[in-house]
Amino acid sequence: MRLLIDCYNLLHAAMPPVLAGLNERRLCELLVGSRWDRGAGSVIVVADGGVKPGGPVAGDAGGPARMRYAGPSRTADDVLIGLIEEASAPRRLAVVTDDREIRRAAKKRKVRPVDTESFVRKLAAHARKPLRERGVRRPAAPERIPGQAEGWMRAMGIGGDLLAEVEAATADAVAAGPVVKPRPTPRTAGPEPAKRPRSADPGWPRGPEDLGIGAEDWAMVADLFRRH
Structure with a gap:
């Protein structure tokens, strides 16, 4: 079945969030892989005036839809x-x-009329599907241009030897696998150790005057206290 769409009559209808901001180009894109997709030119989208900025050109909107202004x-x-x-x-x-x-x-010629509300509902259900279910192919990755990588290496000052070292180190890291750090042993809750009460008189000399010695001898004694 071939489909005709009154473009602006449809775009001015109430839209669900998934179709928010629907315009001529996105409408044509959404028709790809839909129930109305019967091959190139199976849908004609008719709009007033001429091509709008960013809109699909007349006669070629891509996919099944063909724009006509x-x-x-x-x-x-x-x-x-x-x-x-x-x-015909x-x-x-x-x-x-x-x-x-x-x-x-349409009624005079037995053409089936479709109200915009029901069409929007079906189009929204199609828009919610993942791209792979819509039959939309992702763009292929650009082919590698011979000498492109070497040109970037020269521009960035990367020599072949350095690149080989990086590749070798990366291969070793991948082969070794991820580094797994051991988890720390959780501390069990328990009573805190009792703190030793601090005495007003610590019981050891506080300066050379307590021992009646000179400053040099006190430094040696203090060092012994620190060690023990």
Whole structure:
């Protein structure tokens, strides 16, 4: 089934948080891998006016969606009604819009109308899926340019010998495995040791005058006290 979307009629509908800030480009991106994706050009998104800054260009939005702008002399409604009237297999066509005139034209040709509320609900469910489930491929890593690494090494002043040493040290660290530090033994709770009461008279000499000796002899005696 081919799908037509009244772009701005849809974008002005109430959006859930997952679709906050939805614009032309993101709408086209979300259609990739969706239930409406039937190959390139299976969806036509029609918008008023011309290309907006940052928006997808006409005729090529990527994926299944193809943008079509009404231009300055017509409206998106005119374009959508024209596509409905010109459809060769209208029963295999659906149009997303709440516009009465477009829905009236769709009814005449047996085109299935889809209200924006139900479409937004299904699109939001698709947006919540991870990329791999949406069929979106992640961009491939850029290929290595021959001589690129060597050029960076020269620019940063890294010689081949130094790079070899770093690679060897890294390989040794990986082979040895992570360093596991032993956990400290937890201290068991218990009564604190009793503190020895400090006496007003410590019982040892406090200076050379207590022993009646000179300062030099006192230094030697003090050293003995410190050792014992």
